[in-house]
Amino acid sequence: MKNILLASTSTLFNGDYLDYLLPVLKTHFKNCKTILFIPYARPGGISYDAYTKKASDAFKIIDIEIKGLHEFKHPVEAIKNAEGMFTGGGNTFVLLNELYKNNCVDILKNVISDGTPYLGTSAGSNICGQNIKTTNDMPIVYPPSFNALQLVPFNINPHYLDPEVNSKHMGETRETRINEFHTQNNLPVIGLREGSWLEVKNETILLKGNLEARIFEKDQKPYEIKPDTLITF
Amino acid sequence: MKNILLASTSTLFNGDYLDYLLPVLKTHFKNCKTILFIPYARPGGISYDAYTKKASDAFKIIDIEIKGLHEFKHPVEAIKNAEGMFTGGGNTFVLLNELYKNNCVDILKNVISDGTPYLGTSAGSNICGQNIKTTNDMPIVYPPSFNALQLVPFNINPHYLDPEVNSKHMGETRETRINEFHTQNNLPVIGLREGSWLEVKNETILLKGNLEARIFEKDQKPYEIKPDTLITF
Numbered sequence: 001m002k003n004i005l006l007a008s009t010s011t012l013f014n015g016d017y018l019d020y021l022l023p024v025l026k027t028h029f030k031n032c033k034t035i036l037f038i039p040y041a042r043p044g045g046i047s048y049d050a051y052t053k054k055a056s057d058a059f060k061i062i063d064i065e066i067k068g069l070h071e072f073k074h075p076v077e078a079i080k081n082a083e084g085m086f087t088g089g090g091n092t093f094v095l096l097n098e099l100y101k102n103n104c105v106d107i108l109k110n111v112i113s114d115g116t117p118y119l120g121t122s123a124g125s126n127i128c129g130q131n132i133k134t135t136n137d138m139p140i141v142y143p144p145s146f147n148a149l150q151l152v153p154f155n156i157n158p159h160y161l162d163p164e165v166n167s168k169h170m171g172e173t174r175e176t177r178i179n180e181f182h183t184q185n186n187l188p189v190i191g192l193r194e195g196s197w198l199e200v201k202n203e204t205i206l207l208k209g210n211l212e213a214r215i216f217e218k219d220q221k222p223y224e225i226k227p228d229t230l231i232t233f
Numbered sequence: 234m235k236n237i238l239l240a241s242t243s244t245l246f247n248g249d250y251l252d253y254l255l256p257v258l259k260t261h262f263k264n265c266k267t268i269l270f271i272p273y274a275r276p277g278g279i280s281y282d283a284y285t286k287k288a289s290d291a292f293k294i295i296d297i298e299i300k301g302l303h304e305f306k307h308p309v310e311a312i313k314n315a316e317g318m319f320t321g322g323g324n325t326f327v328l329l330n331e332l333y334k335n336n337c338v339d340i341l342k343n344v345i346s347d348g349t350p351y352l353g354t355s356a357g358s359n360i361c362g363q364n365i366k367t368t369n370d371m372p373i374v375y376p377p378s379f380n381a382l383q384l385v386p387f388n389i390n391p392h393y394l395d396p397e398v399n400s401k402h403m404g405e406t407r408e409t410r411i412n413e414f415h416t417q418n419n420l421p422v423i424g425l426r427e428g429s430w431l432e433v434k435n436e437t438i439l440l441k442g443n444l445e446a447r448i449f450e451k452d453q454k455p456y457e458i459k460p461d462t463l464i465t466f
Binding site for chain 1: 245246278367370371372379392401405409412413418
């Protein structure tokens with residue numbers, strides 16, 4: 001009964017917040033008047049209120065009201081009662097840490113598994129993988145575990161970035177980093193480019209958007225999959 | 234009595250491994266016939282043997298022999314007895330995790346504080362800060378703690394990268410990431426560009442190389458410091 005959208009990014013270059021996704025979100029959240037927004041990831045250190053306002057402004061365009069999880073005294077109850085949910089991007093470590101602190105990990109996993117429509121962007125998508133070991137974020141806090149919501153049987157690398165051929169920078173490319181992941185872990189990883197998202201309907205997972213995604217499996221050469229490819233591992 | 238070099242990178246664009254540092258290393262390790270190499274960070278998943286060979290080939294040019302820490306049955310004893318030490322770059326999480334696993338954190342901290350000459354590059358520099366919360370690396374393993382060797386009173390961000398003005402990528406810039414760090418932490422951070430290193434002689438810390446470094450302090454605008462600036466926080 002899962003009904004999940006996992007987007008690489010909230011915002012495209014030169015775009016407004018969530019604008020490229022709004023037509024899809026209108027359908028995805030068609031039975032929701034109000035959506036619970038999880039602002040814990042705080043991109044750039046923005047406040048919960050400011051972040052919730054940003055989400056609210058975007059969802060207003062499709063006539064959906066947003067409530068921030070931080071506005072509730074009992075976050076677990078708020079998640080239980082939500083008609084739909086959206087977790088915004090920012091820092092994945094901060095996000096997961098707050099979810100653990102507020103005892104939200106299990107309940108989130110349960111209600112999303114039971115069918116509450118969910119949208120994640122960036123860090124909010126990352127936490128739906130098996131663990132956060134393929135995030136691009138800086139580990140600015142130490143969460144009690146890297147284990148995540150495990151709603152899909154793989155890991156996600158959002159904002160996937162192809163190597164820049166003319167770069168003179170000697171830091172690791174994204175592909176090198178994911179290869180390093182596979183020296184320590186066996187899980188497949190989906191490199192999701194900005195503009196792509198995964199649509200999860202029950203156990204059926206499709207790549208959506210106009211771009212290909214790059215798939216990394218242990219001991220295999222990375223390969224590309226086309227939009228509308230069914231993802232099965 | 235500290236005698237430490239902390240380099241942003243081992244290799245410059247179009248350069249060979251460690252070549253730009255060799256004249257400095259010749260002086261730094263002038264009393265060493267053999268240096269203990271810590272290969273735990275495994276850049277790109279390279280084997281300990283292959284990584285040690287790479288370090289060995291570079292140090293051969295200045296007539297210094299390299300022994301890999303993994304070649305010793307008792308790593309703690311090997312560190313105690315080392316004439317000098319070098320920790321190479323790669324994945325900071327893997328490096329710190331292995332140091333904890335092999336009980337090397339305290340002994341490393343002690344011998345380096347007591348004067349064993351040390352070189353770190355990239356991840357090997359990162360671990361000399363207070364913690365690894367400003368690494369750029371992917372968190373591919375979960376170390377028992379993010380606390381590091383704490384040999385300098387700040388954190389390091391190696392391979393520091395200025396924002397690319399023409400980028401269409403919506404992932405966070407390095408500066409944004411470090412600003413996010415300061416929403417959760419108070420430590421100063423030194424953004425060390427490729428080609429820069431810190432020279433630590435006892436408690437005197439100098440920026441070396443030809444480039445400026447970018448300093449991030451909580452609640453302050455980031456600022457640049459020139460080569461040979463004394464670093465005091």
